[in-house]
Amino acid sequence: MPIPAALSDFDIQNAALTVWLFKKSGGIAGAAPTYAGRWITTDDDLNATLKASVIEARSRIEEVHEYGLLAQNNEASALIIDTVETHAGLIVAQSANAAPQKKVSAEAHITNTSFFVVRLTNGDSVLHAVRRTDSSWRTKKRRALIDMVYRDNALELDQSPSFSLSKNVDFFIADDKIVIPHKANFESVLHYRQAHADEFATMQAEEDFSQLFSALGPLVDYVGTNKIQLRRMCSIRQKGHYRDANFMQKLRQHHAAHGLTLTFDPNGLIVPTAETCRDIITALLDHRLASAFSENIYDVPDATRVT
Structure with a gap:
């Protein structure tokens, strides 16, 4: 099955980029999960790095297969499912509105982020690259660690909060399709389990x-x-x-x-x-x-x- 054109033909390099941080809750007893998203200012160097990682993640997908409950993919393939079969529309709708009141303005808006969305726009075309965050974003984990930085051949205390992000993409939302390199994280973010x-x-x-x-x-x-x-x-x-x-x-x-x-x-x-x-x-x-x-x-x- 070919990769959807909405993903394969999207001009990532020349697209405008906005980063959204989402926290999620709910999603039990058949109810839809609740997503709370905020966008954050990013500098040119980070934007370039994010675009490069999204391009690389896309380039690793050589073929796609229909999503199934027992379907599995490998490092060179991805699964595909219709967007309307998931809660992805909630993410798309929120990230379409970068209102001033939705901008990150405090560290508390960042900690305990569940997943990270790179929203790319090129004319009327929009591509979302979604990644689940790691433990560096969790308040409890951060309290248990001492942050340090290596500088001038020595370790120094790093007073600035730092967050890490995988270069992989868990899933792409491309128009009416979701392309999924990482099934488990896709199911976690969208509460498929x-x-x-x-x-x-x-x-x-x-x-x-x-x-x-x-x-x-x-x-x-x-x-x-x-x-x-x-x-x-x-x-x-x-x-x-x-x-x-x-x-x-x-x-x-x-x-x-x-x-x-x-x-x-x-x-x-x-x-x-x-x-x-x-x-x-x-x-x-x-x-x-x-x-x-x-x-x-x-x-x-x-x-x-x-x-």
Whole structure:
């Protein structure tokens, strides 16, 4: 899949640049997170460095793949998702209004910043490069450190607050698409992990799902708050194999031959236990596949149907 033109063709070098610092809160129980953004004055040297790092981050992306709950990318690829499927519009809307009252005017406006946005504008085109901040921005961390600077072959006390920023970009917001080099930080900033938890809670109340099991408790305990397991459960819901009576019947008939340890009660309901939950998830994802050529049996990271 090609990189969106809104990202690949954007003239970063000649764009106007504004830096926004965002703090976030909320985003629980299905509610949207709250973002509080402020813009800050930056000098020419910093602007040039930021542009260079954004250009470099873009240049590392050689291909993009559709975002999926289980999708992963490597150092030369990125994931892509529609902006409207996320809370990114809240960030875009706030950073479009650099009003005087939104300007950083105190150190307290900087500390505990959650993420950092480089907003680039070129005519009517806008590109946002988003990066999650590190611990140097946290008040508790800063209180535990003594800041020093190396000067004239000696260490001196640095009285000025300092903040560091990764040269990487976690995700780009380019018009109606988000291009994601760093999936985990993207999910953290836009609260996608909480969305997974909310979807799993909804899934548990769905009769088509809950009625597959003699009891849901062991499976719920196994998944817990683990982000990988939550992604897998949401992917199970998206695939929907459990709603297919023919799929479930074949699962009951052939699970043992495919090396899956599953237990069924006399009514054909799955009996989840701490020991079998892993295989239950593998089965419902349809991730246990047999090769027609070697007759070997494999687990796969994501089963994409070939048409």
